[in-house]
Amino acid sequence: xxxxxxxxxxxxxxxxxxxxxxxxxxxxxxxxxxxxxxxxxxxxxxxxxxxxxxxxxxxxxxxxxxxxxxxxxxxxxxxxxxxxxxxxxxxxxxxxxxxxxxxxxxxxxxxxxxxxxxxxxxxxxxxxxxxxxxxxxxxxxxxxxxxxxxxxxxxxxxxxxxxxxxxxxxxxxxxxxxxxxxxxxxxxxxxxxxxxxxxxxxxxxxxxxxxxxxxxxxxxxxxxxxxxxxxxxxxxxxxxxxxxxxxxxxxxxxxxxxxxxxxxxxxxxxxxxxxxxxxxxxxxxxxxxxxxxxxxxxxxxxxxxxxxxxxxxxxxxxxxxxxxxxxxxxxxxxxxxxxxxxxxxxxxxxxxxxxxxxxxxxxxxxxxxxxxxxxxxxxxxxxxxxxxxxxxxxxxxxxxxx
Amino acid sequence: xxxxxxxxxxxxxxxxxxxxxxxxxxxxxxxxxxxxxxxxxxxxxxxxxxxxxxxxxxxxxxxxxxxxxxxxxxxxxxxxxxxxxxxx
Numbered sequence: 001x002x003x004x005x006x007x008x009x010x011x012x013x014x015x016x017x018x019x020x021x022x023x024x025x026x027x028x029x030x031x032x033x034x035x036x037x038x039x040x041x042x043x044x045x046x047x048x049x050x051x052x053x054x055x056x057x058x059x060x061x062x063x064x065x066x067x068x069x070x071x072x073x074x075x076x077x078x079x080x081x082x083x084x085x086x087x088x089x090x091x092x093x094x095x096x097x098x099x100x101x102x103x104x105x106x107x108x109x110x111x112x113x114x115x116x117x118x119x120x121x122x123x124x125x126x127x128x129x130x131x132x133x134x135x136x137x138x139x140x141x142x143x144x145x146x147x148x149x150x151x152x153x154x155x156x157x158x159x160x161x162x163x164x165x166x167x168x169x170x171x172x173x174x175x176x177x178x179x180x181x182x183x184x185x186x187x188x189x190x191x192x193x194x195x196x197x198x199x200x201x202x203x204x205x206x207x208x209x210x211x212x213x214x215x216x217x218x219x220x221x222x223x224x225x226x227x228x229x230x231x232x233x234x235x236x237x238x239x240x241x242x243x244x245x246x247x248x249x250x251x252x253x254x255x256x257x258x259x260x261x262x263x264x265x266x267x268x269x270x271x272x273x274x275x276x277x278x279x280x281x282x283x284x285x286x287x288x289x290x291x292x293x294x295x296x297x298x299x300x301x302x303x304x305x306x307x308x309x310x311x312x313x314x315x316x317x318x319x320x321x322x323x324x325x326x327x328x329x330x331x332x333x334x335x336x337x338x339x340x341x342x343x344x345x346x347x348x349x350x351x352x353x354x355x356x357x358x359x360x361x362x363x364x365x366x367x368x369x370x371x372x373x374x375x376x377x378x379x380x381x382x383x384x385x386x387x388x389x390x391x392x393x394x395x396x397x398x399x400x401x402x
Numbered sequence: 403x404x405x406x407x408x409x410x411x412x413x414x415x416x417x418x419x420x421x422x423x424x425x426x427x428x429x430x431x432x433x434x435x436x437x438x439x440x441x442x443x444x445x446x447x448x449x450x451x452x453x454x455x456x457x458x459x460x461x462x463x464x465x466x467x468x469x470x471x472x473x474x475x476x477x478x479x480x481x482x483x484x485x486x487x488x489x490x
Contacts, residue, residue, distance in 0.1 A: 045456075205443050205461040221462045263440060299462040 004176045005402060006345065007244040008089070008232035010082025012075050013329045013339050014050040014225055018082055022229075022339065023346045025328060026354035027375050032329045033212060033223050040195045046207045049193050050225025050330025068131055069144065070109030071191035075228035075335070076141035077148060080185055084149060087232040088244060089183065091150050098181050100153035101145045102172045103230070104164025104188030106334030107197060108157075109136030114194040141189050145230070153181045162294070163255075163389035164188050165229075165337030170253035170395055172233050182235045187338030189228035198224065204263070206298050212331070214295035214324035214356050215302050215370045217363035222296040225330025229338035248348045249402045251382075252281025258392030265301050265388055270308035273394035277384055278312070281398040285313045288320055288398075289380035290347040292340045293370075294388045295324020295356065296331055303365035305386065310368075321378065323356040323371040337387040341397065344383040348401035353378050407453070407485055411478045414448045428475040435474075442471065455484040 011018065014032030015025025025032060036049045057066050057074050069077065080101075091099060112135040119125045134140060139157040146155045154175055158168040165188030172186035192198070201207050201224060208221035239246055254276025258269030278285060294305055302324075310317045325343050332339055343354040352375055359372035384398045405413075409423075416423045419435040426435065432442055439461055446459045446469075457480075459467045470476040 203443075203447065205446070205459055208462075219462070220460055264438075 001177050002179055003236035004173050004233055004250045005236050005239050006231050006247040006250065007234045007239050008083035008085070008087030009229065009247060009342065009345060010079035010086070011227065011229035011339055011342060012052065012078050013227035013332070014052050015329050017052070017078070019229065019342055022329070023342050026325055026343055026346065027352050029355045029357045029374055030328060031357060032225070036193065038193060038195060044195070044198055044202065046198055046202050046209055048209065048223055049198070050223065050332070051193050052226060068134060070112045070135045070140060072105055072109060072189045072228070073141040073144050075191060075226070076103060076189035076230060077144055079187065079189070079228045079230035080145045080148065083185065083230045083232050087234070089232060095182060096150050096152045098153055099151040099183040100155045100175065100181055101142050101151050101185040102154070102156055102158060102168045103142040103145065103186065104158045104160070104166070104168035104334045104338065105138055105141060105190055106159060106161050106164050107190060107192050108138035109140060110192050110194050110197050112136040114196045117196070145185055149185070151185065159334065160393045160395070161389035161391055162331065162333055162336060163387035163393050163395040164334035166385065166387035166395035166397055167255060167393070169231065169233070169337065169341065169397060170255060173250045173253050173397070176233055176235050182238045184233045185230055186233055187228065187230040188335040190333045190335035191226045192224055192333055193226045208297060211358050212297040212327050213358040213360060214293065214297045214327050215306070215363060215366040216359045217361035219297045219299065219302065222298055222326070223330045225326070225332045227329065227332055227339060228335050229342060231338070231341065246402050248345050249400045250397065251400045252277045252283065252398035253396070254280050255393070255395045258394070260392055262392070263390050265304040266392055267304050267308045267311065269392055269394050270305060270386070270388050271311045273396040274308060274312045274384065274386065277396040277398045283382060283398060286316045287382045288313070288384055289378065290344065290353055290383040291320060291322040292343045292383065292385040293322050293324040294386045295326055297324070297326065301388065303363070305388065306366045306368055317368060321353050321369050321371050321376070323354050325354045327357040337385060337395070341385050344385050344399050347380045347383050348399060351377055351379050353380070407482050408478050410452055411449065411481050412474065414445050414452065415474055418445045426474060428473065430474050431472060449481055453481060453485050453488070455488050457484065
């Protein structure tokens with residue numbers, strides 16, 4: 001089996017318009033959640049989100065590009081650009097067919113859908129822009145990344161709700177490990193902060209109206225975010241041969257299905273995914289120093305996740321650190337695992353553990369070291385990243401410093 | 403004559419519980435009736451649609467919501483309160 005390393009990373013989030021700025025925000029424990037500025041916000045009962053304010057696609061893309069790029073595609077392309085630039089990769093004729101792209105998204109081109117539903121249903125127009133379909137399709141982001149960098153190998157989109165990015169990155173890991181490809185651009189993107197995208201979540205009554213406070217006893221729900229992160233996954237020898245700067249090694253991945261409930265999290269399914277990732281990586285539990293939690297800030301997720309971690313790690317659960325960066329950038333749905341993987345890379349490479357901000361009150365059901373409110377310096381060799389989606393689909397990645 | 407709030411709430415609860423309205427006891431909890439969290443959220447939605455009110459209910463912590471859903475009876479009382487407030 002081939003070894004897989006990360007040689008580039010890029011992101012856009014409400015913490016900043018690059019991976020560097022996003023990690024800086026995490027290090028500072030900065031709050032990227034604010035009042036939403038969107039059309040018809042007065043008709044929403046949830047009026048906060050991890051929105052990227054002041055973003056204008058025209059600052060980065062030309063008119064013809066914008067006609068084809070929904071915001072979720074723009075976010076993915078900006079992230080891919082940063083990641084490719086950092087990796088220094090040259091996609092040669094030889095590499096091109098052995099390089100691909102797998103991205104996660106839950107909603108795809110929701111801005112395009114929202115705008116055009118308004119046009120036909122609300123404004124009563126009988127005509128829509130000719131590019132509505134290529135803009136809104138879930139694979140648009142992956143396709144444009146592949147076109148931009150001439151990646152001609154396996155490329156597709158994964159949609160498993162809040163685990164989309166982790167499933168995508170796990171599949172990319174498998175591609176390289178099995179020898180099918182040498183390079184994969186992978187991660188995820190989401191831009192659900194439109195009227196319909198928020199209204200739908202309101203209906204479920206699991207959203208907070210004031211803050212995302214994972215693991216805190218007074219938590220009262222999740223907060224949506226938007227953005228993307230894209231990583232360059234590369235076969236180790238390939239990276240070494242070209243003298244690439246290696247950020248971290250991807251060493252394990254596992255996915256499970258709860259096969260139980262469409263929205264309620266399940267401790268056993270989560271625990272099996274974590275155990276599976278450790279087994280796949282050949283790790284013993286005590287080697288794990290940091291867990292980037294799914295940590296949505298809902299009552300059910302956070303206590304179930306803590307119980308699953310206790311179940312898997314036993315006494316070591318009291319020694320490891322686990323934080324939820326959703327407290328800062330919100331829940332990016334299909335893009336969330338990708339942005340959160342930055343926290344794992346930061347822990348492994350910089351020795352900085354991102355905090356869980358907004359933490360106010362101890363919950364006995366979440367009595368782990370959740371790195372409350374302030375980032376911490378600590379040496380960590382192995383980190384894992386959890387994602388547990390609606391629909392009971394779980395995906396956990398394991399990374400090691402190199 | 404229009405149906406009472408009580409009858410309408412019972413009808414909504416009965417539909418979620420897949421029971422006949424005559425089987426819904428006023429002192430029953432939603433657990434007794436076999437209604438899970440999703441069923442509860444759907445019932446709250448049906449109440450909002452039926453009575454044109456906003457129900458202050460957060461599924462994260464139903465006990466913390468200002469909407470008492472301990473039993474069918476308390477929910478009826480809460481809905482009556484909301485309807486009265488909406489009419490005043």
